[in-house]
Amino acid sequence: MSEDIRRVVLVTGASSGFGRLTVETLARRGHQVFAALRDVPGRNAKAAAELAALASADKLDLHVVELDVTDQDSADHAIDSVTSAAGRLDAVVNNAGGIFPGPVEAFAAEEAQRQFDVNVFGALRVARAALPRLREQGHGVLIQVGSISSRVTIPYSGLYAASKAALGSLTEAWHHELAPFGVEAVIVDAAPYPTNIGANAVLPADSARFGAYGEGFGRFVAELTERQTQTPGDPTAVSDAIVALVETPDGERPLRTVVAPAAQLDAVQALNAQAGETAQAVSADMGVSAFLAGHPTS
Incomplete structure (x- = not known):
């Protein structure tokens, strides 16, 4: 791959799921890839060893870097490590995330904060670490891994959907604010695909309130699982899009x-198209449409 096509890419949450698929695919396509994992010496030691072995066996430009998205110092250090090693940073894929399923009432505010700390503030920390470098370069892209739940909220996914909606709003703001610097911000809204995110789900600690919804939640999970079992999606569709x-x-x-x-x-794309037209109309009425990315005078 020629240097003008080859990218230097950091991917968070790369131990499994979309992140793992993404780093392996990018590396096999000739890019210089940094797979960001938290707690490399501990819980992710096996994943780190697997990635290192893969890089060695297949001669891939694939490297593991420690990054805990809940810690700003960790994010800053990871970005510094990447830019020191590679000399630049072309793309940041914010994939790290988790899900707290269940009735909203059953979650304490502290639990909701934990959901947002990874899915929203984690992306904010990584972006804050990376953006000075991207602006200085005059190019680069932030790619957020979102969810169609940010557009359509189904029962028992309220916290997750709210966090992904917040991530979508941040991305839209970055999209417009970073354009004058030559930096892009985009988001991939993915439907549910079979990964290990469900296995790592965090249920409400308040068993009494959770129990009040037990029958409905149980039927919901059973019917959702049955549909996904009948028509399983291929998670590589998401990594390929990234x-x-x-x-x-x-x-x-x-x-x-x-x-x-x-x-x-089709349904979500139609909604996105309408949202884009609405943003244009509202911004024009407020007199600020010149600040939207892609506007002729922006």
Whole structure:
């Protein structure tokens, strides 16, 4: 791969799921990839060893870096490590995330804070660490791994959906604010795909309140699982979309990329199109449309 096409990419939450698929695919395509994991000596030691072995066996430019998205110092250090090693940073994929499923009432505010700390503030910390470098370079892209739950909230996913909606709003703000610096911010809104995110789900600690919803929640999980078992999606659809965004020429990346089964895809894309038109209309009425990315005078 020629140097003008080759990218230096940092991917958070790279131990498994979309993150693991993304780093392996990017590395096999010739990019210089930094797989960011938290607690490399401990809980992610096995994943780190697997990635190192893969890089050695297949001669891939794939490296493991320690990064805990709940710690700003950790994010700052990881970005410094990458830029020191590679000399630049072209793309940051914020994939680290988790899910707290269950009725909203059953979650204490402290539990909600934990959900947002990873899914929202984690992305904010990583972006805060990376953006001075990207602005200085005059190019680069932040790619957020979002969810169609940010657009359509189904029962028992309120905290997760709220966190992904917040991530979507941050991305839209970055998209407009960073454009004058030549830096892009985009988001991949993914439908549920089989990864280990469910295995790591955190249920409400308040068993009494959770129990009040027990029958409904149980039926919900059973019916959702049955549908996903009947028509399992391929998670590589999401990692392939992320890779495509990394490789898309600067200035040509769409704000939102939806990855979902056909019916969901059409519905969410229609909603996104309407939201884009609404943003234009509201901004024009407020007299600030010149500040939107892609505006002729922006």
